[in-house]
Amino acid sequence: MEMTYICQMYERKLPVRLECGLHLFMEIMSGKWKINLIWCIHQGINRPGELHRTLPNASRRLLDDQLAQLVAHGMLVKKVFDVKPFKVEYALTPLGQTLIPVIENTARWGESYRSELEEKIQKNPSFRGERS
Numbered sequence: 001m002e003m004t005y006i007c008q009m010y011e012r013k014l015p016v017r018l019e020c021g022l023h024l025f026m027e028i029m030s031g032k033w034k035i036n037l038i039w040c041i042h043q044g045i046n047r048p049g050e051l052h053r054t055l056p057n058a059s060r061r062l063l064d065d066q067l068a069q070l071v072a073h074g075m076l077v078k079k080v081f082d083v084k085p086f087k088v089e090y091a092l093t094p095l096g097q098t099l100i101p102v103i104e105n106t107a108r109w110g111e112s113y114r115s116e117l118e119e120k121i122q123k124n125p126s127f128r129g130e131r132s
Contacts, residue, residue, distance in 0.1 A: 028073050031066045033058045035103055038075065038092065042100055046089045075099065 017023040029035060036055055040046075045054050048067070052060050067090060070076040075096035081087040092100075110117070 033063060034066050034070060037066060038099055039103055041090050041092055048088055
């Protein structure tokens with residue numbers, strides 16, 4: 001009975017929307033650390049401990065969950081080595097590699113509008129979930 005309650009507690013509140021490419025992209029990439037994880041793995045930071053040290057503000061559990069989601073969606077492959085101590089590495093799949101130009105273009109866009117965006121964000125911190 002208690003397990004049923006726990007499963008219901010984590011039931012998705014919003015339906016999955018897959019009717020257009022943007023919704024597909026958002027379904028795959030929504031998650032606070034997913035873009036960072038993909039970029040780190042692209043840069044060669046591919047072991048869970050290295051990723052956690054590179055992204056110290058993210059909890060290990062959240063990173064593990066988002067890595068698992070990226071694996072399930074075909075963006076990453078998880079390699080488990082049969083050695084002691086236990087060793088795991090992540091790598092981008094060919095599909096995951098296609099996200100690199102998207103991330104690079106998004107970063108360029110952010111740099112192009114940095115001063116304007118920083119000013120707006122600093123003037124309206126509550127839009128980031130913070131209170132002034």
